[in-house]
Amino acid sequence: MGKIIGLTYDSKEAWPIQPGQTLDANAEFDPAATIDEIVSALESGGHQVKKIGGARELLAQISNLGVDIVFNVAEGLSGRNRESQVPILLEMHGIPYTGSDALTLGATLDKSVAKKIFVADEIPTAKFFIASEGDDLKELNTIGFPLFVKPCSEGTSKGISLLSRVEDYEGLRRQVDLISECYHQPSLVEQFIKGTEFTVVVLGNETPEAMPVVQYKINDKLELLDDFYTFDRVAAESVKYICPAEIPNNFAKKLQGLAVKVYKSVGCRDLGRVDFRVDEKGNPFVLEINPLPCLAKKDAFGRTANALGIPFEKLVLRVLNEGLRRVNMDRQEAGV
Ligand SMILES: Nc1ncnc2c1ncn2[C@@H]1O[C@H](COP(=O)(O)OP(=O)(O)OP(=O)(O)O)[C@@H](O)[C@H]1O
Ligand SMILES: [Mg+2]
CATH class of the missing domain: 3.30.1490 (Dna Ligase; domain 1)
Incomplete structure (x- = not known):
């Protein structure tokens, strides 16, 4: 049976760059096109979507939200707790939501905190x-x-x-x-890790599953060496995503295994994406984990769907279903 799904998000259109701000001031927010893609994907599963907006809009409506679950992609406006704000509000009101909780979002948004956790768990990081x-x-x-x-x-x-x-x-x-x-x-x-660069989407809860490895190509080069991903390069679309990465199977398995270890180490739920640099000797270093990765069709998430041979919509629905299963809402649906 279809659910009523609240969508929390921060859109670029709601936060245009103000005079005096850096050109990347609203980079974390989703363009309307990405939000529309997510809405259509959720609707394709027979659900009804109610667009809520960010933490402030959520706060204004929270006592009368009228949704079964919230699908959260809100980045928050500023500060290292910005991504934690929506989950905290929802948790206080007992409203289920997809994705990681406030603690995981805070600990991973501050990469220095995440790296201390990686070190404690013997996860290689620069x-x-x-x-x-x-x-x-x-x-x-x-x-x-x-x-x-x-x-x-x-x-x-x-x-x-x-x-x-x-x-x-x-x-x-x-x-x-x-x-x-x-x-x-x-x-x-x-x-500085001189070499190549990869990212891996992970989905699930009790037994998280790593998706096919994505490799970054910058200005048509896979051997990045001293090159890296910058805000300007992403904006100019000079970064391409190759998925599945053309690397030996055992190395792909190594990156996938590490990605799952990172995901568990920081207590990620439903979805996450782990970024790696690999040095010239083939040693992987975890740069970060993104529990709220960009879900755009043209980003690593959309490329992952292509590599799995499924429509983008199905991968978005998989994230929702991971959340529904985690909070036992799939069972209610099946009448169990
Ligand atoms: N230690 C490093 N050595 C080499 N390159 C690095 C290093 N750290 C970051 N980079 C480059 O900078 C990019 C962005 O770094 P990082 O993933 O840590 O930041 P981010 O802004 O959270 O990224 P994202 O765009 O994935 O959200 C990396 O994808 C990589 O190309
Ligand atoms: Mg990154």
């Missing part, structure tokens, strides 16, 4: 330190150069440009100060 404006960078840097500097708690390559790979203290200082000034947060400074 060496790192946290730096803020005014810190003594020479004292903090026990890694050497080249380094990669990114905001601690952003996604969609916000704050990442060709200047993010730094070779000396001058570059390091420049990027740390820029992130502090423009993104109002500390920098995560990592050992």
Whole structure:
């Protein structure tokens, strides 16, 4: 039987870039086209969709929401708890929702927190330190150069440009100060991993399942070496997604196994996407896990559906069904 599904999201159209903001200020939010794709996918499963909006709209309607479950893709506006806001509100009101809970979303949005969990669970991740404006960078840097500097708690390559790979203290200082000034947060400074790049979608709960590996191609190159993904490159669509990645089976299995380990390590639910860099010797390093990955057709999620040989809509419905099963709503439906 069809359900009434609330959709929580933050749209680019609702948050246009304001004068004085960086060009990537609303990068995390979904364009109307992606939201429409998600709505159609949910409707194709015989469900009725009620578009709610973000945490503020949810708060205004929450005592009278009238939905069976919320399908959550809301990124939140600012701060490292931004993704946790919708789940917290829903949890307080006992409304079931798809995806990870507030704790997992917070711990993974701040990549430095996630990396501490990875280290504790013996998951390979690039060496790192946290730096803020005014810190003594020479004292903090026990890694050497080249380094990669990114905001601690952003996604969609916000704050990442060709200047993010730094070779000396001058570059390091420049990027740390820029992130502090423009993104109002500390920098995560990592050992630069020279090599190739992959991402793996994971679905499920008791026995999470890794989907086919996606490989990133930048400017038609798979051997990225010193190259990497930047906000401008994503916006210009010079990043392509190859799925399934053309890599030996045993290496694909290794990445998939690691992706599931990461997913379990941070307590992900229903869906997640794990990003990797692999060095020239073939050693994988986990960059991050995205419990709220972009669900656009043209992104890694949509490519994964193609590789599985199923329509995009079916993969979106699979996420919903994982959530329904987790909260026992599929059984109610079947009358069990
Ligand atoms: N340590 C590193 N070494 C080399 N390249 C890196 C490193 N960290 C990040 N990158 C490059 O920067 C990109 C973005 O990094 P990361 O995935 O950590 O940030 P994000 O903004 O959360 O990403 P996403 O766009 O997946 O949401 C990576 O896809 C990779 O190309
Ligand atoms: Mg990433």
